[in-house]
Amino acid sequence: MTSRNLIDERALLSQFQSGDEMAFDRIFTMFHSSLVFFADRLLLKIGKEISKDLVLDIFLKLYDRREGFETLSNIKAFLYISVRNSCIKAIEKEKVNQKRFDLYTKNFDEFEKNVLDNIVQNEVYEELYQAIDLLPEPYRLIMGRLVTGDTPKEISEELGIPVSTINTQKSRALLLLKKSLSGAGIALLIIYS
Template structure:
């Protein structure tokens, strides 16, 4: 390298380190296109836009750390290593997304069945709760507690009513509910019988 080139490089670095925009533009112009090409090759042509975004992000990091570089070679090494590392992160993220997608498509039928089962179950429960809300007050109170998981003995102790009365009112409430529920609602009701 001639002494003129060394002087030009030193001047460019000093200007760049002091935050001179023109010096930053010169460095950007020097390395931008090769770095985009480099990123695109690593990313196996995932997309030129992603390559450009990576390079721009790396240049922002370069500018933030501008005072740490002593030569253009240091800057060049930093840029290429940073672009490579950013590309690897994109590839790893892409792999995770691909695994997630593969898992989703592999289990899609099971997933859809579970979603449909949950929808049906929710609608049946809604039908049951609406029917319970239409019961007379005492029946509604007892059936609401039974559906919530309380036993007749627990309800008896809390309400101060004999267990036999709880069971009688439960039977009457079930009889009323059976007349107002659909087949699926009755099936669910049988669980609480």
């Protein structure tokens, strides 16, 4: 390297270290294109926009650490190593995203079926609960407890009435509910019969 180039490099480095924007622009212009090309080659299928964003992030890191560089060669080494490391992280992130996507698409039909089943089930339960709310008080109390999983014996013990009374009121409540529910609601009601 000639002494003139060495003086220019020292001046540029000194200006850069002091935060001079024009010096930063010169360094950016010197390395930006080749770094984007380098990142593109490493990232292959991920995309050019990611390469550009990644390189811009590295330049921001360079600017934040500008006082620690002694030569342009140190800056160049930092830039290339940082781009390489960022590309490796981006590739790993892409692999994780691809695994998630593959798992999602593999299970999509099952997932979609589960979602639809849950929606239908919730709507049927809502219809059943609304119909139970319209029952006369003793029937509403007993059916509400049965739907939440209590047994006639448990209800009998808690309310202090015979199990036969619970079963009789349950039967009457079921007759009233069958008149007000849709086919799906009746099917759910059969489960609690």
